Amino acid sequence: MADTLNVTLAKALKLKNRLAGKVAKLTATVQGYNSTQQTGEQIDVRAAFAERADLVRRLTDLKHAVARANGAIQRDIFDLAELKAEVALLAGLNTKHGTFLEGYPAAGQVAYVAQYRKADVDAMTDALEAKIDALQDKLDTFNAQTVIAVDAATVAAGDAK
DSSP states (O other): OOOEEEEEHHHHHHHHHHHHHHHHHHHHHHHHHSSOOTTSOOOOHHHHHHHHHHHHHHHHHHHHHHHHHGGGGHHHHHHHHHHHHHHHHHHTOOOOOEEEEEOSSSOEEEEEOOSSOHHHHHHHHHHHHHHHHHHHHHHHHHHHHOEEEEEHHHHHHHHOO
């Protein structure tokens, strides 16, 4: 059995992001240097492809371990995502209300009726952000207190520059 290290979920999530970044860089290398001019810079694309495949396997294993550990709090993770989506919806909501002079060159009066006014949207956003903060604090605590076993080579791959 491979050597494992116990790491917090918080560290595992950072490791996951780091590995995903490395996979993205290797993907760009493989795609960008597979076919180059003969006199151009030559990169060992086969080696980059093999390294990428290894990192993808490690990343998949890590994501699976994180998903298993998150089972107890998955509902809160989904709730947090949906609350953030609702804040984004409200941020993009047009709250123009009243009569405005519009149109060039022949300006005319245009009346707008907003069903949700700016004050309404601001109050709704504030309430949602309070819920988001509470859920995020709960998730941060869970991530700091929950420990999972991760393959030592995966941790090393994520820590390597």
